[in-house]
Amino acid sequence: MRLRLFLVLIPLAMLAACATPGGGYYSQGNQYHRPAYDGYARCQSCGVVEKIDRVYGERESSGGGAVLGGIIGGVLGNQVGSGSGRAAATAAGAIAGGIAGNNIERNNKSAPWYELYLRMDDGRRIVVTQRDLNGIREGAYIRISNGRAYLN
Incomplete structure (x- = not known):
């Protein structure tokens, strides 16, 4: 009985060793992809990545x-001088800081971002x-973590 079981299990084990695992990558040019969806989620x-669109922001700022x-x-300008010179430095610092803050906000909003489909x-x-894309291209295999795409 044990010999018969042993003789059946040996060929089965040899066949299992020859099987290729499903869900492997295939190569297309210099990129590696997974096979098309077959009803089972691998990950x-x-x-x-099917498509990447570059989107440009607005050139306007909210005033924040x-x-x-x-x-x-104004706080930094208030640290300079004394008396009426301090008041002038506070006003000049507030004006310069407001202009700089507005430009920084406008530049931040107008920077491009990417929509990955x-x-x-x-x-x-x-x-x-x-x-940013961090090396991601169309056709790349990626992983989503914390709402961002990373090469896998």
């Missing part, structure tokens, strides 16, 4: 940067928005 937070810059500039392993299609 809940992994997928392929100017207010914050004015406050900081992804096809996830479980079949979902999602869009992730982030400021």
Whole structure:
């Protein structure tokens, strides 16, 4: 009985050793991809980049940067001089800080960001928005972590 079981299990073990694991990568040019969705999710937070759009922000500011810059500039200007010179330095610091804060806010808002259109392993299609690509290209296999896409 044991010999018969042993003779059946040996060929089965040899066949199992020859099997290739499902879900492996395949190569297309110099990029590696996973096979198309077949009904089984391999990685809940992994997928392929289908398209990348570069989006430009607005050139306008809300005024928050100017207010914050004015406050900081006024506080720093108040540290300089004494008497009426201190008042002038406070006013000049507030004005200069307001201008600088407004420009910083406007430049930050106008910086481009990227919308990555992804096809996830479980079949979902999602869009992730982030400021930088960090080497991600169309066709790349990525992982989503904390709302950002990273090369996997």
